[in-house]
Each structure stands twice: as C-alpha cells, then as structure tokens.
Amino acid sequence: MKRTFKDYLVITLKGMGMGAADVVPGVSGGTIAFIVGIYEELINSIKSINLESIKLLLRFKIADFWKAINANFLLSVFIGIMISVLSLAKVITWLLETHPVLVWSFFFGLVLASTWSVSKRIKKLSISRWAIFIFGAALAFFITDATPASTPDSLWFIFICGAIAICAMILPGISGSFILVLLGKYMFIMSAIKEINIPVIAIFAVGAGIGIIAFSNVLSYLLNKYHDMTIATLAGFMFGSLNKIWPWKETIETFVDRHGIVKPLVEKNILPNQFVWQGFLLMIFGIILVITLEKVSEKNKFVPTKISSK
Numbered sequence: 001m002k003r004t005f006k007d008y009l010v011i012t013l014k015g016m017g018m019g020a021a022d023v024v025p026g027v028s029g030g031t032i033a034f035i036v037g038i039y040e041e042l043i044n045s046i047k048s049i050n051l052e053s054i055k056l057l058l059r060f061k062i063a064d065f066w067k068a069i070n071a072n073f074l075l076s077v078f079i080g081i082m083i084s085v086l087s088l089a090k091v092i093t094w095l096l097e098t099h100p101v102l103v104w105s106f107f108f109g110l111v112l113a114s115t116w117s118v119s120k121r122i123k124k125l126s127i128s129r130w131a132i133f134i135f136g137a138a139l140a141f142f143i144t145d146a147t148p149a150s151t152p153d154s155l156w157f158i159f160i161c162g163a164i165a166i167c168a169m170i171l172p173g174i175s176g177s178f179i180l181v182l183l184g185k186y187m188f189i190m191s192a193i194k195e196i197n198i199p200v201i202a203i204f205a206v207g208a209g210i211g212i213i214a215f216s217n218v219l220s221y222l223l224n225k226y227h228d229m230t231i232a233t234l235a236g237f238m239f240g241s242l243n244k245i246w247p248w249k250e251t252i253e254t255f256v257d258r259h260g261i262v263k264p265l266v267e268k269n270i271l272p273n274q275f276v277w278q279g280f281l282l283m284i285f286g287i288i289l290v291i292t293l294e295k296v297s298e299k300n301k302f303v304p305t306k307i308s309s310k
Contacts, residue, residue, distance in 0.1 A: 008076045014038055015080020021107075022176055023085055023092045023190070030170045031238060035114045035290050040223060042077060043170065045070040046216035090194060104247035105279035109286025111238055111245060117290060119235040122228045129232040136236020143179075144244035151184040155203045161185050162207025167215040247279050248272050 003011075014036040018029035033039040048069045056065040066072070095103050122129055151157060161183050165176040180186040192200040222230040246269045253266035272279065 003072065008072060011038065011073060011076040012080040012083075015077035016084045017080075018077070019081035019084025020088050020092065022081065023088060029081070029176065030234075031111060031114055033170070034118050034234075035110070038073075038077070041070070041073065043216050043220050043223065045074050046170075046212055047220040049213055050217075085193065101247045101275045101279055102282055104245050105275075105282040106286045108242065108245050108247055109283035110290055111242060112283070113287040113290035115235055115238040115242075118231060118238060121231050122235070124228060129228055132229050133232040133236040133239070136233040137240035138236075140237040140240025141243050144241055153188060155199065158185070158189075158200055158203045159207035161189070162204040162209075163211030166208035166212045170212065170216070170219070243269070248274070 014033070017032045017036060021032045022029040030039065033042055053065055053068040056068060092103075119133070161180060164183070165179045167176075177186055180189055189200070189204060191197075192204070219230075248270050249267040250270045251267050
C-alpha cells in the first residue's frame with residue numbers, strides 16, 4: 001500500500017494538531033498522536049534514524065536512506081508541527097490568557113476521552129497492568145503538581161531543556177511545554193520563537209533532535225517487548241495529567257515575567273465557579289472529537305512496510 005499526496009496532507013494536518021498541543025503547557029503532542037492514530041509509526045520512524053540508516057546517507061544512497069527512515073511520513077508530521085508552533089504560538093498564549101477556562105475545558109475533554117481510547121489498546125487486562133496504570137497516573141500527578149523552578153538562560157541549559165522537553169512531548173499525558181514551565185523556560189522559549197531568536201531556537205532544536213532519537217529507541221523497544229505494560233503506563237500518564245488541565249483553578253502564588261506581566265506560578269484546583277455550562281459543553285465537544293477522530297483513523301489505518309537498509 002502506497003500513500004498518496006492526500007494521505008500525506010492528512011498526516012500534515014495531524015502534525016499540526018500535535019504542534020498546537022505542544023505549545024500548550026499541560027497537553028502533550030504525544031496524546032494527539034495517539035488520538036489520530038500515528039503514535040507507534042512516529043516512534044518507530046524516529047527510531048529508524050540510526051547508524052545503519054546514517055551509513056546509507058554517508059554512502060550517498062539518498063533514496064534508500066529516505067525509505068529506511070520513512071522520511072515522507074516524518075517530514076509531513078514535522079511540517080505540520082512547525083506550521084502550528086510558528087503560527088499558533090501567539091494565538092494559543094492569547095487564548096490561555098483571555099479565555100483559560102474554556103480552552104482548558106476543551107483540552108480536558110480531549111485528554112479524558114483519549115485516556116479511554118489509549119487504554120483500549122491494552123490487549124489483556126491484569127492486576128500488573130492495573131498497577132502500572134496507577135503508577136503512571138501517580139507519577140504524572142506528582143510531576144504536574146510540582147512547582148516551577150528558577151533556572152539559567154545559558155545556551156547549555158537551553159540544550160538540556162530541549163532534550164528533556166522533547167521526550168515529554170512524545171509521551172502521552174506529559175506535556176513538553178509543561179516540563180519547560182517546571183524548568184522555568186516556557187516563556188523564554190516561546191518568546192524566542194515569537195522574536196525568531198535563531199541561536200536559542202537552534203540550540204533548543206539540536207537538544208530536541210538528540211533527545212528524541214535517543215528516547216524513541218527506548219520507547220520503541222518497550223512498545224515491542226512490553227506492549228501492554230507500556231500502553232498501560234502511557235494511559236496512566238494521561239489520566240494523571242488531568243490534574244494539571246482541570247479548567248477551574250485558584251491562583252496561590254504569582255510571578256512577574258520578563259515583560260513585567262504578573263502571571264500565576266502556583267495554582268490549586270477548585271469547583272466550577274464560572275463559565276460552567278460552557279466549560280462542560282466544550283468538554284463534551286472534546287470527547288466527541290476524540291471518538292470521531294478514532295473512528296476515522298481506524299477506517300484509514302496505514303500499516304507501513306518494513307524497508308531493509310541493506
């Protein structure tokens with residue numbers, strides 16, 4: 001089965017969904033990849049960028065290298081992500097500042113439904129799988145409940161931030177953007193993107209590239225060898241992350257950003273107190289959207305053919 005231009009256009013749109021999620025602290029691009037049915041192919045394609053495929057490139061066997069890493073797929077996803085990151089960074093941050101309850105309500109519905117969607121991929125339920133689900137949920141809850149840190153703006157630290165954040169970005173339930181918040185670098189990186197700060201963006205991208213190639217190998221191995229346990233852990237991550245994206249919050253502590261704007265630093269979840277029916281309506285819309293995307297993805301599921309690098 002070969003993909004058409006239309007297929008790659010759809011993949012680009014899915015990448016745009018990942019990119020839109022990646023700029024939101026609390027929603028993972030990996031969650032969106034799971035929802036739209038490209039997660040495992042994405043991990044395995046990234047994993048294929050290894051010594052064997054690089055040898056093909058060094059021997060100028062460009063066509064073989066391109067096939068070996070499933071490059072048409074990766075390029076389509078990457079283009080979609082970049083379109084969203086570059087075009088939606090201002091829009092998403094503006095919406096989060098002006099309509100936070102409504103935005104988080106929609107994402108809460110997305111993540112809640114996708115937790116169920118991902119958990120259905122567990123082939124056989126058992127006590128051990130339930131235990132690892134609970135562990136994943138507890139770990140995600142602990143991470144999302146942590147307080148952001150104050151960290152340096154040095155390029156070496158930006159490199160580390162890129163390597164760590166990208167790993168979280170491909171983990172459903174743990175947002176790479178939120179990891180940047182914890183590391184105290186979310187607004188710094190977002191400002192660099194808005195202002196097209198090439199040195200910062202380049203160092204962050206290099207760190208992200210190295211981090212994602214290394215981490216995808218680990219994740220691919222776990223998915224292949226311990227599929228159900230890995231899926232249960234990822235579903236747990238997603239469920240635990242609901243703590244972070246609960247729409248109704250009360251600010252406990254604030255901070256002043258580099259532009260002199262006061263923003264929340266520490267928040268606690270509270271009962272719905274504003275935009276209640278609108279918020280729940282958007283949650284339902286998010287749930288319906290996940291169910292619809294899942295059905296569409298099942299109908300158009302693509303099984304990639306393994307390409308030999310020899």
